[in-house]
Amino acid sequence: MLSDTAHYFRNAAKVMGIGQRVQRVLERPQRSIKVEITVELDNGDLGTYTGYRVQHNRARGPGKGGLRYHPTMDEDHAVALAGLMTWKTAIVDIPYGGAKGGIDCDPRSLSSREVERITRKFVGEIHEVIGPTVDIPAPDVNTNAQIMAWIMNEYSRFHGFSPAVVTGKPVDLHGSPGREEATGLGVTYCIEELLSRQKTSVAEKTFAVQGFGNVGSWLAHHLHKRGGKVVAVSDIGGALYRKDGIPIDKLRDYFAKHRKLEGFPEAESIPRDDVLFVECDVLIPAALGGVLKENNAKDVKAKIVVEAANAPVTPGADEIFHQNGVMVVPDVLANAGGVIVSYFEWVQNIQQFRWELEEIRSKLQRYMRNAFTTVWDLAQRKNISLRTAAYVVAIGRVGKATVLSGL
Amino acid sequence: MTAPRKEVRKTERFHQIPIFSNLAGKEVGEILRMTRETKYKPGDTIFSPNDPCDGFYIILDGRVDIRLTNDNGETQTTIATLSHRSVFGEMSFLGKRPRSAWAVAVEDTRLNRVDGEAFQASLDRGDVSAYKVIHNFAILIAGRLRRVEDELLDVLQTVGPEKRKEKLAELQEFRHTLYRDWSF
Numbered sequence: 001m002l003s004d005t006a007h008y009f010r011n012a013a014k015v016m017g018i019g020q021r022v023q024r025v026l027e028r029p030q031r032s033i034k035v036e037i038t039v040e041l042d043n044g045d046l047g048t049y050t051g052y053r054v055q056h057n058r059a060r061g062p063g064k065g066g067l068r069y070h071p072t073m074d075e076d077h078a079v080a081l082a083g084l085m086t087w088k089t090a091i092v093d094i095p096y097g098g099a100k101g102g103i104d105c106d107p108r109s110l111s112s113r114e115v116e117r118i119t120r121k122f123v124g125e126i127h128e129v130i131g132p133t134v135d136i137p138a139p140d141v142n143t144n145a146q147i148m149a150w151i152m153n154e155y156s157r158f159h160g161f162s163p164a165v166v167t168g169k170p171v172d173l174h175g176s177p178g179r180e181e182a183t184g185l186g187v188t189y190c191i192e193e194l195l196s197r198q199k200t201s202v203a204e205k206t207f208a209v210q211g212f213g214n215v216g217s218w219l220a221h222h223l224h225k226r227g228g229k230v231v232a233v234s235d236i237g238g239a240l241y242r243k244d245g246i247p248i249d250k251l252r253d254y255f256a257k258h259r260k261l262e263g264f265p266e267a268e269s270i271p272r273d274d275v276l277f278v279e280c281d282v283l284i285p286a287a288l289g290g291v292l293k294e295n296n297a298k299d300v301k302a303k304i305v306v307e308a309a310n311a312p313v314t315p316g317a318d319e320i321f322h323q324n325g326v327m328v329v330p331d332v333l334a335n336a337g338g339v340i341v342s343y344f345e346w347v348q349n350i351q352q353f354r355w356e357l358e359e360i361r362s363k364l365q366r367y368m369r370n371a372f373t374t375v376w377d378l379a380q381r382k383n384i385s386l387r388t389a390a391y392v393v394a395i396g397r398v399g400k401a402t403v404l405s406g407l
Numbered sequence: 408m409t410a411p412r413k414e415v416r417k418t419e420r421f422h423q424i425p426i427f428s429n430l431a432g433k434e435v436g437e438i439l440r441m442t443r444e445t446k447y448k449p450g451d452t453i454f455s456p457n458d459p460c461d462g463f464y465i466i467l468d469g470r471v472d473i474r475l476t477n478d479n480g481e482t483q484t485t486i487a488t489l490s491h492r493s494v495f496g497e498m499s500f501l502g503k504r505p506r507s508a509w510a511v512a513v514e515d516t517r518l519n520r521v522d523g524e525a526f527q528a529s530l531d532r533g534d535v536s537a538y539k540v541i542h543n544f545a546i547l548i549a550g551r552l553r554r555v556e557d558e559l560l561d562v563l564q565t566v567g568p569e570k571r572k573e574k575l576a577e578l579q580e581f582r583h584t585l586y587r588d589w590s591f
Binding site for chain 1: 577578580581582584585586588589590591
């Protein structure tokens with residue numbers, strides 16, 4: 001996953017014929033900081049953790065990217081993921097650079113109060129290098145709206161009332177309506193754009209969705225709402241299949257009650273990983289990275305793969321899909337809905353004015369449509385894959401901002 | 408009779424070697440007693456990096472390349488090609504460190520190796536001949552240091568702006584690429 005971004009970036013840079021030095025300028029992070037976080041744990045022990053924040057590129061605007069709480073978090077992860085954010089924000093043309101960070105703690109083994117203390121201590125260490133015009137964190141793996149609320153509160157103690165320092169806040173504390181469904185809805189808009197270019201629509205197609213978390217469940221909901229047949233879905237415990245389409249609204253109610261897909265009466269149960277290989281038009285991996293690899297890519301029957309998760313298709317599998325005529329919509333484009341609505345949240349915070357859900361949805365659609373159109377047209381014109389085209393757009397926008405700003 | 412005459416011929420020749428300048432014939436003879444003559448074929452390695460130091464060498468005939476390897480040890484760069492009357496291997500002897508470079512014969516080569524232990528013993532005894540050689544080394548190394556300083560100045564004055572120009576040219580080219588070939 002870490003090297004994938006670098007691989008695709010270099011691929012695009014090669015296609016564009018960019019020199020080594022400029023490549024290096026674009027690839028290297030501008031700022032990386034590491035802080036020690038020491039807190040008292042509930043049992044009186046001393047907990048020591050390391051926090052990271054990397055600002056990869058701020059040529060187009062303040063850094064933007066998630067905070068991840070995970071034992072494996074380190075500087076290399078932060079640098080790679082911050083780079084991905086630089087390209088993603090450029091592709092959808094929101095005025096941000098890329099950033100990422102996190103703490104090497106395991107929230108599952110910590111109490112809520114411990115997580116709060118760790119978070120506040122972390123903000124105390126990094127508040128001078130983040131801010132509404134500098135670097136704006138957001139939720140990521142194992143972080144949520146509550147943690148964002150603590151960050152906003154702690155940052156505001158140093159700098160005064162500053163809701164725009166962080167996005168993904170609770171709707172009741174300066175958060176934005178529509179933030180929760182944003183990624184799934186963005187993927188749906190992306191699919192609509194693609195299908196409209198093939199003179200067809202969601203209502204005429206069948207879909208398989210791997211993963212039923214925040215992204216997968218909202219995505220299935222919006223596809224279903226548009227008349228699309230979601231024939232297969234999966235979660236960590238298993239998969240469901242129904243040839244004429246699963247009733248997604250009933251499934252979402254069932255899932256909300258039971259916290260699992262297993263046992264849903266109106267679809268047949270199939271082995272979990274079969275969700276990737278069922279007969280369908282569009283396959284949407286919306287869970288983990290690296291699920292479609294060299295050894296299973298040829299078994300995919302769908303003609304379109306949409307990367308709702310980050311890096312679900314490995315570079316090896318990407319090559320096989322290319323040879324087999326399977327179109328891949330890359331993650332940097334497909335799943336950018338989340339960061340777009342994060343941007344809307346930031347804008348609302350700065351304006352101190354709340355938008356209606358409908359306004360947010362229509363603006364999200366406009367941003368996804370513009371991004372898709374730019375990438376699609378470039379891919380057609382230059383006869384390159386959507387992924388390469390997306391990275392070319394990213395390099396183009398970041399590059400122009402860099403040369404126009406001057407050294 | 409033959410032996411002394413041979414030694415006289417030898418000392419006469421050795422007088423022309425810079426490290427033996429200002430040494431009396433007798434003193435040159437003292438140093439020569441610590442040497443052993445060795446022959447190398449083209450391509451023969453005389454010493455390699457990290458070899459222990461066994462003294463220093465005087466080239467009687469032939470040519471020797473001094474080569475350095477880059478950081479990853481893959482490629483060798485020749486930093487000097489030495490010939491008749493040159494001395495090499497003195498850096499590691501004086502600095503009391505293992506060899507830092509390669510010495511490779513590039514043609515049929517005859518060398519005189521001055522034995523390090525014997526020469527050190529002579530210094531320890533306070534022999535004037537050995538101290539005169541050390542004095543000559545100091546003069547040689549001062550000259551070499553001056554040349555290195557001049558080269559360093561060149562690098563700082565000329566190569567710097569050239570590199571910067573190259574970098575700026577690349578940035579200009581990038582700008583053209585973005586606006587000319589890859590507009591969207």
